[in-house]
Structures are given as structure tokens and as C-alpha cells.
Amino acid sequence: MDTLRLRVACGLVAALVLSSGVGASAQGVEGLLPPPAPASYRGRKVVIDFTRSGPQVTSMSILCRPGGFERREMHATRGILVIDGESSWQYLPERGVVLKRPSKGEGGEVMRPEQLQQALASYDVRVVSSARVAGRQSRAIEFTPHQVGSRPRRLVWVDVETGLILRTEVYGSENSRLSWLSVFEELEYHPALDAAAFRMQVPAGVRVVESGAEPCLEPAAAESLAGLPVALPDYLPEGFVRQCIRARRESGYGEVQVVFGDGLSMLSLFESTSFREAEQDPGPAPPVALGGFTGRWHDLGRVTGISWHAPWAHLALLGELSRSEMQKVAGSVRTHTELSAPPAHQ
Amino acid sequence: MNDARCEEYHELVSAFVDERLDGPDLLRLETHLEACGGCRTFERELRHFKELLPAVEAFRTLRRPPAGFAALVAARAVREQGALTVPFPAARARGRWVGMVAAAAAAALFFAWSWQRLLPVGSPEQKFAARSFSPGVEVAEAGSMDTWMREHAMLARESTLLGHAEEAEFASFNAGAVAGR
């Protein structure tokens, strides 16, 4: 399986000392030091989402312990994330739901060497400056896509000692404007930790939506499970690889999600037979030509979406790409009938 | 209005906003503004921006000269042939520069415009509000693609804020279940 899963390990140290002090070679990230002892930390982070209708500022508290333990609390919504070494729990109070999924060794925000390695395939990576962020000496690394304007440019400030990502700036692909900013306002390493912090208390009356060990499937297996053909794009922007295929079958419908990534930017293709009929009225969303079909644009802030109807399912592509790249990917999506053997039974 | 033509008016708008336009240029611009919504918007935004700069700065404490600066400099200036190197005092006073009136005006201006400070994401009022990412898109009936898209995107966004990429992916895939379908 050529899936490349991105995993981040809490507190795993990845001090980035890129060779020649400026750029990283395509062969490998020379000078990437092996991690010393992982560090636990407590902090407060602020995120500014620069939406079209105005900046939205959110703050959250974060607690992290090596071994994949994490707790985050959003101040405004009281949303809580707990990663307890086995599972990741997301409590979304206003929806009255907890999302639970298996999670091992994840948590924390560190740039892993393999993530950096993958990014090198499609980004120019440069150390651009040093700065102090949250009282820590940090190095700013800029990721500029080779295909200029195809996907967001990013700046990431990394703690030179621990490798923790202290600050992130994301600049939109279409207009190069700042679209997302997150930064630690307070940060303390090796805080006193209470083990209870890393246990999720599910409030009474809250629904838990859980998946079992949700494997990443091969296309043929996904087709069998979901009961619909898995469609894949022939075209992907430089550096994007397929990372995971999920599938489910509920009473009456099947759904498939194919996840792609380039190390930094996300792209997902959804297929679903859950819509009982094609829409009569396409609504106000503007159309986009996709070769054989006409789809529709959805401007969802940082993410752009294209939806369209195929004979076998309704499809949607969501991603952080420019419109022209999204259109190219969507236009190249087709079923690969060679993927699956004829089903043994319905 | 033609965008290329409007470019040449933009510089006039800049001078207009500074009250530095008169005579035939002023007449030309005013005539154009009556007809061109794009340039009227540009003018509005430029006025806003011109007021914005000092308002933003007003909340940033600019450094004031340290106590004793004048005496120090005068002494050094008069004795500049001399051997004395007069060091700065170690503690630097960081007083607020902004005068009270300027600060109050800046505060009023600052809070008068722009963003809602902390719109709670996903609050009940928000859930399927028209504020969402496609301005003008009506809330569609359950089962339609628009709703589906919005659910997925909003949930993915909340998850991205709360967690990591994996959380967002997982949430996206389970948006239907979250919405109770």
C-alpha cells in the first residue's frame, strides 16, 4: 500500500538545521538532527481565520505529553479534544456530539522529518529568519509551492530546541493574502501535569460517534464495502499523493472518502449515494465545466469545493488548491473499472 | 465600468481623499464617481484605510525617549570633541505615547468598524446561517449538495481549529453522522 500517513508525535523533537543555512536540497533534508528527549508543554494558542466576512479570532489552551497525549480546550465554544494514547476524542458541545477515532502516538504540533521530506517534492523550502515567539527562539521556514499559485504558501516558526511549531501563517493560493494565522501566546515546557487531564469525560446525554479501527482501504476493498465504484482523479497537482481511502455502507447508501496530501495541503474526494435524486434546482452556486459534466463551485473559506453528479454517485472535491487546479483534478476524475473484480454478490 | 480606465482614476481618488484635488481633475473625478460603483467602493475603502493606519498605530505603544535623553544628548553634543561617551540609562521607560484624546478617538474608531470579536463557531444561531462560506446561498433542504458541502466544511473547520489534519478528515467523513443522519 503506497499510502503515506502523516503522524505527528507529541513533543518529538525535530530541530531543523538546514544545510547551507538557507535552502533544503531535494535529495533530503540534510542537517535534520535526531530528536533529543521529547518535551511536554502547556500553552495558550490564538488562531485568526481571515474569512471573507472578516477575521475570526479563537483561542485555546493546550496540554501535551510525550507518547501521544494531548488535551485542547477552545475557550469560546468549550470544544474539547483529548488524545489519550489510544483514541482521539473531539467534543463539539454545540452539536452535542463526541467524535471518537483510534489514534496512536499522535498529538502535538511538530513538523516530522517525513512530512518535511514529502513537502520538498512540491515546495521550495527556505529558512527565512529567526525570531522569538512565545519567549522561545525560533526559526521561520517558508514553504513556497513550485507551482506558484496552485496551493497556499506557508510560513512555519519552529522552536529551535524542541521542534514545536510555535506560529503558522497561511497565504491563500488565489490572491496571496493572509488567510490563517495561529500563534502560541503562552508556552511553558515541562509543566506539572495531571493524568486526569488526558481522559475524556463524556458529558451526560452527549452522543458518541465512533468508528472502529478505520482502516485505509485499497480501492477494490473500498468499492466492495461501499457498494459503489471508487472514482479517482487521473490528474493530481505536483507532490500530491493518495494517502487514505475510507468507505462505509449504511442502510440505503454508501460513501467513500479519498484523501490526498502533499505534506502540507489537503485534498479530499467524496463520493456518496446518499442523495436520493439529482437536484432539480442547481441553486445559485456558479457552474464549472469539468469536461463531460458541469459541476458547481462552493467557496468555503480556506477550502474550495466542487460538487457534481455522476451516474453512479454524487461527488465532491474539497481542497486547499487554486480554482484552476481544483478544476483540473475534478475534471480528471473517473471510475477505474479495472480496480474491482466483479462482485461475488450484491 | 472598465477596470483599466478605473486604474487612472484611482490615483485621483487618493488625492481626493486627501482633499488635494481641484479644478478640472476634481470635476472629472466627481463625474466618474457618480457613474462608477467600483470607484465609489475604492474611495470608501481608501478613506477607511487612511483612518485605519493611525488607529492601528495608536494601540501600539511607540517608544518614548528615556528619561534624561535631552540632557544626555545636549551634553554630548556640546562636548562632542571630548572623550566622554555618554551611555544610555539601562532601564528604558516605556510610557504610553498616545494622548488621551487621540486614544479615545482611536478606540471609538477601532471598535466602530470591522469584525465581530469572537463569533462562536458553530453556535446554534450559526449552524446553518447565511453567514457561512457561500454568501447568498439559501439554506437548502436536507439531502441537497449545498447542505452537505456546508456541513462538511463547517465541521472540518471546527475540527481543524480544535485538532489536527486527521481530526478534520475524520470529522468530514462523519459529518452525516454528526448531523444526525
Add this chain to the structure above:
Amino acid sequence: MSVTNDVPGSGAGDGERQLVEAARRGDERAFEALVLKYQDRIYRLIQRLVSGSDVIDDLAQEVFIRAYRSLGDFKGESSLYTWLYKIALNLCRNHYRTRGRRPAHEELDEADGAVGMEAAGGTPEDEVFRREFWDHLRLGLDELPAEQREAVVFCDLEGMSYEEMAGVIGVPIGTVRSRIFRGRRALQERLAPFHAARAGAQGRAT
């Protein structure tokens, strides 16, 4: 909204002339009084033109040292303030020429002064937002070509008129106007995400 509390040139009356005369004769106290009068404005101007807290004090000192040295050349055709302004501008220009282009984001330095919250109130998130807004404005100013940065600082932060600017910078008014426009346009683009308004909100009648 003009930020300067004094129009350049005001306050230059007999009192100031006498101080200048005395300072020319080596009267340290007189010169000190002149420094005291203009030190705040010079400090502000330097901080607006030049980023990097490490150099402000040195540059400010240098402005007044130079002023003292060339006090004999000051004939009173312009106001003392305009004359000091030109000295400050020249020193700042020398500074950013010799320093070269700093890499972007090097100014994310918490040592660069605290946000004055007392005047505003607001949540910690507001404070972060304002700081980020300022930091990006500062970056935007730094990245402008020097003459556009000067034009925007003089016009929109120092509140100078086109004539005053033409006098200080030494270029025609048409050039002043063009530089202001181009500087504002570049900054507006960079700062647009920070003040994107909701449709219909904050609409101003035109």
C-alpha cells in the same frame, strides 16, 4: 484623523529663536530645551520609518547631534521642526540603505514594545489581533520602496500636507501624490484580510 498634536512649525516664535541663538553660542541648557521640545516627535518619526527597536535610540541621538553641529547653517527659512525632520529623514535613509533589506518577519520580536491596552480595553484575543495587525502593517511598511514608505508615513501617520512633504523630501507635489497613492495601494492589499468588512456592515455613505 491627524495624529500629530503639533503642526510642524508651530511654536516657533521668539522664544524658540532665542533658544536657537543661545544654543549656537554653546549654551547647553538652551539646546537641551530644544531637544526636549522635539524629542517625542523625532522618536515617533524614526519608529514609523525604521523598524527594529535596537536602533531607535541611536538614530534619535544622532539626529540631535547632527542638528547641533549644523545649527550654524539653520537660517530660519523653514521651521526648526521641518529642518530637524530633514535631518531625521536623511539619517533614516542612510540607515535603511546600509542595512539593506531585512528578511521578512524578523521583526516578530516581542521586545518591540507592549501594546497599550489601557486606552482600549478588550479581550486578550483583541490584543493579539491588534498586535498582529500592527506587525503586518510594520512588515508592509518595511517592504515598501523607501520613497513610498516615507510618503505614507508622512501623510497618514505624521499628518503632513503635500506641501510640507514636498518641502521635506524635496520633490514636486505631483511626485508626492503619486508615491502616497502607490504606497497606500500596496499596504491596502496586504492588510485587506485584517479589515475585511461584512457585506453591508460599516458601509459609509458616499
